Amino acid sequence: MAEEECLTELELAIQVLVFNFYKYVPRRSLVRNKISKSSLRKMLQTEFPHMLTDTGNRKAADKLIQNLDANHDGRISFDEYWTLIGGITSPIANLIRQQEQQNSD
Ligand SMILES: [Ca+2]
Incomplete structure (x- = not known):
């Protein structure tokens, strides 16, 4: 992998997304490369407090995880x-598209 300072903003963002997944994979189950549902619940609450505001609601979080x-x-x-x-980025993309359409009107 290239030096971090050489990476573009987009490349860095992708790295962050990948590292975030592995942050929640328990060390002992790295081989299986999977996160437990309870770890995912923790990730939703810790990492997405602005984008997934309903995750404090246990029922909504459980449904999403399921x-x-x-x-x-x-x-x-x-x-x-x-x-x-x-699922998180697609509404953002729609919002940007709408804003650009409004700006071009
Ligand atoms: Ca699965």
Whole structure:
């Protein structure tokens, strides 16, 4: 990997997203590369306080986590985590598109 100072803002952002996943994978289960549902709940509350404001609501968080666990193995894989990132970014993309449309009117 190139020196960090050489990375673009986008590359750094991607690194942050990847590192964030591994921050919540317990060291002893690194091989399995999966996060437990309780760790994901902690991640939602700690890392997304502005974007996922409903996660304090345990029922809403449980429903989100259940939906993310696509293969129903009770754990969150990197791919399933990435679905969460996609779900968070897509409304932001829509908002930017709307603002740009309004600005061009
Ligand atoms: Ca899973």
